[in-house]
Amino acid sequence: MKKSHKHTGPLKIAIIGSRGYPIVYSGYETFVKEVSERLVAQNIDVRVYCQKHLFSTRPKTVNGVELVYMPTVQTKSLNQLVHSFFSMVHACLSKVDVILVVNAANGPFGLISLLAQKKTLINVDGLEWLRPKWKGLGAAYYKFAAKLATLFYNTIITDAEAMRQVYLNTFNSDSTVIAYGANIRHSKNPSLIDQFGLTPNEYFLIVGRLIPDNNSDLILEGFKKAHSNKKLVIVGDVPYQDAYAEGMKAQASNQILFLGYITDSEVLAELYHQSYAYLHGHEYGGTNPTMLKAMAYGCAILALDTVFNREMLENGQFGWFFQKTSDSVALYLQQAEHNPQAVQTLKEKARDGITQKYNWDEVTRAYVTVFKALMTNGKSHP
Numbered sequence: 001m002k003k004s005h006k007h008t009g010p011l012k013i014a015i016i017g018s019r020g021y022p023i024v025y026s027g028y029e030t031f032v033k034e035v036s037e038r039l040v041a042q043n044i045d046v047r048v049y050c051q052k053h054l055f056s057t058r059p060k061t062v063n064g065v066e067l068v069y070m071p072t073v074q075t076k077s078l079n080q081l082v083h084s085f086f087s088m089v090h091a092c093l094s095k096v097d098v099i100l101v102v103n104a105a106n107g108p109f110g111l112i113s114l115l116a117q118k119k120t121l122i123n124v125d126g127l128e129w130l131r132p133k134w135k136g137l138g139a140a141y142y143k144f145a146a147k148l149a150t151l152f153y154n155t156i157i158t159d160a161e162a163m164r165q166v167y168l169n170t171f172n173s174d175s176t177v178i179a180y181g182a183n184i185r186h187s188k189n190p191s192l193i194d195q196f197g198l199t200p201n202e203y204f205l206i207v208g209r210l211i212p213d214n215n216s217d218l219i220l221e222g223f224k225k226a227h228s229n230k231k232l233v234i235v236g237d238v239p240y241q242d243a244y245a246e247g248m249k250a251q252a253s254n255q256i257l258f259l260g261y262i263t264d265s266e267v268l269a270e271l272y273h274q275s276y277a278y279l280h281g282h283e284y285g286g287t288n289p290t291m292l293k294a295m296a297y298g299c300a301i302l303a304l305d306t307v308f309n310r311e312m313l314e315n316g317q318f319g320w321f322f323q324k325t326s327d328s329v330a331l332y333l334q335q336a337e338h339n340p341q342a343v344q345t346l347k348e349k350a351r352d353g354i355t356q357k358y359n360w361d362e363v364t365r366a367y368v369t370v371f372k373a374l375m376t377n378g379k380s381h382p
Contacts (some may be wrong), residue, residue, distance in 0.1 A: 005216050011371060017084050017102035020050025021065055024032040027180065027289040028102045031123075034181055038364040040064040042105075044371075047274035049087035051079070058300060079297060084109055092116035098371045101153070105370065107145035110152025119374040121155035124175075127166065127284040139238040147171055154374055160286035162307040176370060180287040181360035182296035184351050187273035193268060196233070198274070203231040203257075205275035205299070207268075207290050208282060210238050210245035215281030215304060215324070217248055220256065222329020228337060230276055232256045235268065272297040276338050277343060279329075280304065280319075287312060287358070295353045318353035319346065 003167045019029040021036060027376055036046045040063065052058070052069040060067060070090065072083035080103065088109040091099050105123040113120040124146060150156055150173035158164045158175040167175050190200055204223065208214040216234060222230045237260045238245045252258050262268045272278065278299035280291045286308055293313075294301055301319035303309040313319040320336075323326040336343050 010043050010045050011098070011375070012041060012096045013371065014047045014049065014087075014094070015095040015102070016049045016087040016091060016099060017080070017106050018048070020069075021048040021067060022062055023054065027125075029153065030289060031102065031180060034360045035364050035367060036065050037063055038360065039368070042364075043345065044368070047091075049083070049091070051083050074366065081105060085112075088112045093222070098374055104146040104149055105142060105252055106148070107152065110149060113154050120153050121157055121370060121374065122149050122153045123157040123159065123178075124149055124163075124167070125159065126367035127163075127287065132165050147365045155370055157370070158286060160308055160311050162311050163286035164275055176310030176366075178363055178366040178370075179357045180289055180292060181363040182289070182354050182358050183360065184296045184354055185269055185273075186298070187270060189266065190270060190274055192270040193274050195267075196257065196271075198271075199258075199275040201276045201352065203233045203275055204228070205233050205235070205270075205271060205278045207235045207278070207280070207294075208280075209236050210234075210242070210248050212244055213283045215283060217244070218324065218326055219279050219281050219329050220248065220251060221326035223256070223333060224335070225326055225330035226333040228255075228333055230337065233259060233271065233275070235259050235262050235271060237261055238341055269297060272299055272346070275299055277302055279348075280309065282306075282309075283324075292354070296352045296358075298347050298350045300336070300343045301350065302336060312353070 012277065015032055015036060018032045022033050023029050031075065032048055036048055039046045047066040048069055050067055051071045052071050053074060055069060058069050068090065070083055070086045072079050075240040084106045089112060090144070092113055097119065099120040101120060101122040106122065110120055110122065143356055145367070150167065150171045156167060156173060156175035157178050158167060159175055159178065159180050164175050165176050167173050206216055206219060208216065208218060220232065232255065234257065249258050257324070262271065272294055278294040278301050280294065280301060280303040282288050282290065283304060283306060288308070291303065291312055295318060301313065303313060303319050303321055305321035307325055320332055
């Protein structure tokens with residue numbers, strides 16, 4: 001007898017491609033945490049696949065989210081791919097209705113879900129194939145994987161209109177735009193920055209990994225040229241030995257502070273709140289979580305002039321743009337320093353940039369709409 005395809009009971013969603021839940025130290029993990037908890041609150045069953053070696057204790061559920069721990073190989077380049085492969089096979093052999101995959105690198109695994117006839121969508125994130133860290137083979141793989149994602153998955157999710165245009169132009173493939181979210185926050189405990197010898201409003205802040213495409217080196221050079229009276233504080237590192245990162249850290253001084261990773265979210269929040277301005281050099285991506293946080297936390301923002309940053313800051317309504325030269329950075333830093341009133345105005349307006357599309361409830365609602373469309377007609381293209 002032919003099985004009925006009528007769906008009964010709660011929708012079952014599997015999420016693949018992040019490190020797991022409830023860890024939060026990068027964009028994907030934050031996304032998984034914020035969205036999965038909201039899905040559970042809406043009576044949707046959620047399963048998150050976790051990288052086994054990252055968890056010393058392995059509860060079966062946390063906050064109503066089912067957790068499955070899959071093994072992987074612990075090498076930098078293959079870690080995530082091997083984990084996603086095992087997770088995808090496991091999900092396809094189980095009774096989940098829809099599989100949500102994050103990271104375009106997982107594009108090829110859509111073939112598994114296609115053969116298993118599982119509804120799948122993939123959040124492809126940024127332009128990985130253009131990033132300097134993936135020179136050669138890595139870049140070619142990312143572009144190939146992104147192309148396969150457009151062929152194998154039912155729905156592609158991009159997180160910015162500018163990224164949707166990239167996929168249309170590069171792969172002739174449309175996508176559904178669902179942005180990333182942020183939670184508005186105000187300062188609670190300014191004294192948390194005392195441990196770093198910092199004074200409120202007396203430092204510029206950079207938050208991000210020490211990798212070439214975040215352009216911290218360019219901003220650092222511009223900062224030196226600006227002869228600023230303030231400090232430059234850089235939060236972030238890389239989890240491996242790296243000549244670029246070491247070269248950056250070698251320039252540390254009384255005025256240039258490298259704080260490494262800050263895992264305490266309260267401390268990190270106060271570093272944002274108390275900064276004079278937040279400097280954003282990220283070059284390849286759609287909606288950037290770090291800059292969204294700066295907006296939600298009420299920072300004055302100086303950002304690299306890219307199509308993605310312009311979309312987020314609404315063409316200068318919520319920040320200033322510098323060009324990709326150290327002279328331009330220096331010019332804008334001097335301008336900010338000599339115009340405290342203009343900087344204060346930017347701070348007062350920043351949170352207004354967190355419109356509905358960047359609200360986690362709204363983001364979750366948009367995903368649920370896609371899940372339901374996939375369940376009814378198998379396709380959810382715009």
